[in-house]
Amino acid sequence: MKTIGLIGGMSWESSAEYYRIINRDVQRRLGGVHSARSLMLSVDFGDIEKLQHAGDWDALTAEMVAAAQSLERGGADFIVLCTNTMHRMAGAMEAGVAIPLLHIVDPTAEALKGAGVQKVGLLGTAFTMEQDFYKGRLAGHGFEVLIPEAEDRAAVHRIIYEELVCGEIREPSRAAYRAVIARLVSAGAEAIILGCTEIMLLVRAEDSAVPLFDTTTLHAMAAVDRALA
Known part of the structure; x- marks a missing residue:
């Protein structure tokens, strides 16, 4: 081993x-x-x-x-x-x-390919959602990457840094993430990448109408x- x-x-x-x-x-x-x-x-x-x-x-x-x-x-x-x-x-x-x-992107990309997904929604810190180091690597694997609108990105980022990294799991924040995911699905996302290792503590399969791909796991x-x- x-x-x-x-x-x-x-x-x-x-x-x-x-x-x-x-x-x-x-x-x-x-x-x-x-x-x-x-x-x-x-x-x-x-x-x-x-x-x-x-x-x-x-x-x-x-x-x-x-x-x-x-x-x-x-x-x-x-x-x-x-x-x-x-x-x-x-x-x-x-x-x-x-x-x-x-x-971390590579096993996520392989799982997405195995599921036949082409257009993905990305949740994460503002740095991950907005900068090219992550989206660019996903694009290199052949995916079209959707990110939330500015107000939604700010909410996702705030919840990560003010709550999740402290181990705080709040139902209003789960509802907020559920709404952000729904808007990404409406924009055409076929799957959602949980692109921050803490999001899996908050978001569950039932919070999304499309498959979730948890980068931590x-x-x-x-x-x-x-x-x-």
Whole structure:
């Protein structure tokens, strides 16, 4: 079994889900009391969040590259970055280590292809929805990507940073997400990508008229695939 190097803490709520999903899937596949070989370097999201909203992507890049290098030195065979937004610096991270990075978009794209989807709605932080690092990679896989209107993007972003990263699950926020999803479906989305690793804590299958693709679960299970390959 290969050793999974996890960069977590963004937020720890979703990192805990990665750990749970990975270990349960390893046990399911191997049986008995098996669990995953893994290392996790967990950052302080208070520092990360401030740099994100200050737009200091250079400092964030340096932080992520250093984290990846620490995991490489610790014996990780590949890197799993347990967040969507910080894949903005995936290229720099790949250049900074000799071991591979399992990009979160790629297993999501494979699942979408398997479902025959072409036009997808994307939910995530404002950075993920608005910047090209994520939408561009999806487009490279052949998808047309729809994002919410500005007011909806602001609401989705606010709920992530003010509630979900703190583990707060509120019914009014679920209703707000349900409405945003409905508007994306009305615009032609055939599926919805939960493109922030905390959204899976709030949104459920019954909240959408089209299939939901949870990047947290897809990424974690792809990590197990690679670890056991």
